[in-house]
Amino acid sequence: MIPASFDGLMPVVIFMGLAVLLFFGGHYASVLLAPKKPSHLKSTPYECGEQPVGSAWSMFNVRFYVVGLIFIIFDVESVLMFPVASIFRELNDMGQGGYALIIFLSFISVLIEGIAYCWRKGDLDWVKSFQSSLKKETK
Amino acid sequence: MFIQLLFASSATLTVGCALGVLATKNLMHSCIFLLGSLMGVAGLFATLGADFVAVTQIMVYMGGVVILMLFAVMLTGGKDFISRAQNLLGLPSSMGNKWTYSVGGLVGLVLLLTNIRLISNVMNSHAPKVIGDEYPSTVSQIGHLLVKDHVLAFEISSVLLLGALVGAAIIARPRKQK
Amino acid sequence: MNQTVVSYLSQYEFYDTLLALFKNNQGALAFTIYLLLSLAIVGMCATIGGLGTYAERKISADLQARIGPNRVGPYGLLQMLADGVKMMTKEDIMPFTADKMLFYLAPLLCLTGVFATLAVLPFSGGFIMADLNVGIFYLVAISSLVGVGVFLGGYASNSKWSMLGGMRGASQIISYEIPVTISILAITLLSGGMSFGTIVGHQGGLPHEWFIFHNPFSFLAFFVYGVGALAETNRAPFDLPEAESELVSGYHTEYTGMRFGFFALAEYIEVFVVCGVAASLFLGGYQVPGISLDILPIQAVQFVIFMTKTLLLYYVVIWIRWTFPRLRVDQLMAVCWKYLTPIAIFNLVGCAIWTVAFNGKSIAELIFGGGH
């Protein structure tokens, strides 16, 4: 059999290397084949044919950040749940299913509190004023 | 052989991109260099046989923290993040001239040598074990540790995350201008 | 232990003759096998990606009672080659206001994130490049590079359309990662392992042995995963980051020629990967009904079964695209956070309770009484 030092890391690295190779190969092919007639007008950012006004790197609404914030907390919680979930069945077979279930559920219940809080406070609404006005109309 | 190559490339990526974080003045580029550096650290974890920690590193940092930082950069004034008055390595000139750097460097060197001298005794008495090439699966062991030995840390971390979520949501919530 | 395609092949005799050819250098032989098979998989996936664009047009034409591409080659089959050549011979334009380094880097990130997922995709019992024991978790993690790539593509162009598309795309991709991850967590819980070998090994060839019909919660989880995966790959009806009618072309508005081609290729391969994951997590993967032998011809049958399931799902994805209208941004976020995520958490809790209550048995085993 194969020594374990050749375990799954090698294909992962090879695939990443292939992506890089394909990227540079494609660039090289396009350098060889593509025409090169640069002009100032061609390389202006597209703004429906008008002269671009200002830079696009301007400020954005905070709600993007709030979405990212909720995401990262849930992401980390799911990361912590993965090893416990993968031995859950094993624990159940060992007769410790109840114990595992209590641990797992108490962990998830905190997660649910988080999403319930954000829901209650309206962080999950994308456009607050719009939705509240809709509710008023329907009332 | 392959593992050594992986180690060398990951170490290069880690250190090189960390230097990039230090040297570049554009904050967006800094974030991307940080991504490269953290990816290198993930590779180093993989060479240490810590497959679960490596993938966690990729998942939390690459998918989460870096995106959050990119968002934060965008939310705090777009392009206006190029800092002024820096010399080599991105250090601001207010931090000192060549004399401060050379004296500080000397002191640091002396301290480093002293520390190595001190630590080498400990290192020799607890000689590292000879490590074979085997990389056993860590996932189920980590799972067992999380539900047995470290169950308190596991549960409390969820409370910590809840606190972080609530606190950060309160701070960052858009509010009306007075 | 991680099983790989090399360790699978090494149980046959021809491996030893190959090893003798390589002067007993295990590393070189393993590298050669990996490299050749990787090239084969990448070639196959690129072809599937190219055929995806063709199938997309043909199926949309079919649904709208048109003919679709029929000029290049028989039935227009060579359309994808024509597209590829066209991509390569287009001029590469970069906006002069762009952030040059990040503009180069963005397609590479997308491409790397998608290609790296191919390493753990289980094409058959032996033909899985690396059956990592963190398999599915690794796949979820590494595909989040695509989100960074999309954001950077939008940012670096310094065009307003791109910037809007990039912000939307990044927030959409990260949001929908949560229900997808939690659904996968439910399957991990049922199968008791994260590697694809374990997950597929716990299912059988016939539908009642699949995880989708394991219990009511996993049935729901399949749909949560499906919707979330559609959104993660920016497919319609969740194609807000590249909505033509609102944002011109979204985050790749400023990309031309080959660089645009990389974005498109990454997207189509990602759809294929997502379908493959759905097939192997919920629909039994490569399992052949009624046969438990492990010989080389069986591998070919398993490969065919896996590809059939995956391509059928691919067809469904295209079908959905031409059937449903696009969502609005606030609806998009509401679907993710107010419907999918709570349902996914509910499924996870349900699966956990089911596992403890019925000792991990599926519905079919409970009704017909089967071994554990």
Add this chain to the structure above:
Amino acid sequence: MMSLGSYLIISLILFVIGLVVMLSRKNIVAILLGIELILNAAALNFVAYSRYVTNNLDGHIFSLFIIVVAAAEAAVGLAIVIRFFQIKETIHIDEATQLRN
């Protein structure tokens, strides 16, 4: 080449670079980048010791929780940065002189 010492040296370099980033930058987000580098150096040390010295997985658990705490810290820190920017219209660290308002 692969030994405990080389991992420790990489971790040391990472830590020092993170420290310099933290000390030298005036931009709050850049300071958070430095903190991430420092935390990663610590996590790398834990895993390296876990493989070469103690031979059990407690080090992995430690670095797992380091990553968790780092994510929480980044979330809260960046939220404070954004709030600070909304009040002061800048993210220069020297402007942060008041505890209230």
